[in-house]
Amino acid sequence: MCSCRLVPSRSILQSFVSSHKSDVFKCFSNTEGRMMTTPYACAFSNCAKEGRDALLATATEEGTIIILNTAKRRDWDYEPQRTVLTPHSNGIFDVKWSADDTRIATASGDKSIRITSVERQTVLHTLSGHSSTVKCVAWDPTHRDILCSGSRDGSIRIWDLRVSGQLMEDNSVTLESVITHLAAHGKEKITGRRKTQPHPRTVTSVVYSGNAPHGLVSSGSHDGILHYWDMRLPSDSPKKTKKLPTSPIRSSSVDPTVLQGSCRPRGIKSVTAGSGPSAGLLFALGSDSRLHTYDTSSLVPLAADTHPNLRVDTFYVRTSISPCGRWLASGSSGSHGSVFLFDVSNAGRLSAATGLAGGSRQPVELRGQSGEIGALDWADDMLATCADDCTVRLWRPDLDIHHQCLEDPEEKKWEWCWTPPL
Secondary structure, three states: OOOOOOOOOOHHHHHHEOOOOOOEEEOEOOOOOOOOOOOOEEEEEEHHHHOEEEEEEEOOOOOEEEEEEEOOOOOOOOOOOEEEOOOOOOEEEEEEOOOOOOOEEEEOOEEEEEEHHHOEEEEEEEEEEOOOOOEEEEOOOOOOOOOEEEEEOOOOOEEEOOOOEEOOOOOOOOOOEEEEOOOOOEEEEEEEEOOOOEEEOOEEEEEOOOOHHHHHEEEEOOOOEEEEEEOOOHHHHHHHHOOEOOOOOOOOOOOHHHHHOOOOOOEEEEEEEHOOOOOOOEEEOOOOEEEEEEEEEOEEEEEEEEEOOOOOOOOOOEEEOOOOOOEEEOOEEOOOOOEEEEOOOHHHHHHHHHHHHOOOOOEEEOOOOOEEEEEEEEEOOEEEEEEEEEEEEEEEOHHHHHHHHHHHHHHHHOOOEEEOOO
């Protein structure tokens, strides 16, 4: 279904449906006295993205990871047993599987990143050094033991799991970063009662660009300027933290968030790298409620797209691209529980033709949950969305079911969610 033919696929996106009985998972709380917990982040395993074991790691506000088996099942089949990990006692804002799916990295409000063994269900490493909430984490695609993180403290840090650290009582190892970029996106003045102090701006996303080894792109909370960093380790032994100049190799020359009539810059909430037909592009969701397309090599903004109902009011709203690189999903703030699906397979050519006024990629809106849709991720022919109503919902393309829903909406509304006609 997720073909890489560069033909319009709006009809496929409109065919995504979700069963009320077999495609909805509730996030139950581990805290005494609470029934449910809110999912903050989610990630499919790499096997799931390849069409194999459909495991989804869902991170919650309590610091737990709920691993769900999302393989398609009949409405009367029992849900497979869940695995629950407890790497933190504070909210987890990002979660990523390692390349071989044996470990999970989590970024938390407790100022740490933790690496958990999926098989042993124990914490292997605690990465300490950030002075505030860790907002994002990414594994280096060229090395299984290297990863990076971005924080509300304004820094970007590189971690090497091969470096020796302090052994803790629970047999986990505490490590310090081997490379640190302080105030990676500059500082802003915070006025207090007595004096004005510069405060680093939050790093909201870090993503390996794919264009060059060690190339990392980051976004910040203040504007739409992206930075490109060379994050290679020092040529000698990385035994000590290395603090580098705050200047990136290159940055966006234009801030696209001020080109749509805005009187001030708007921050970026989430950055996603394209692949397949969208390779060489970066997609950034801004606080201006627009999806901005950048050229990866130059970081030049190319186009901006949106939907009348797309709203981005918090830092929890994320984006994700499908494994084939054709489709991009975006969450949204508000009470409607909407997710928006963009066809980005021709984004490069559309951007060249339309410029910053925007491409003709009118997204498809899916509704089926309540409250904000923040976290979401793609597997092969499947999309998972997490909402403030403490549920995870799966969406799958099914033309036959979608046609049945359109033909008899009153009857099918008790069984399915689907995209209504415009």
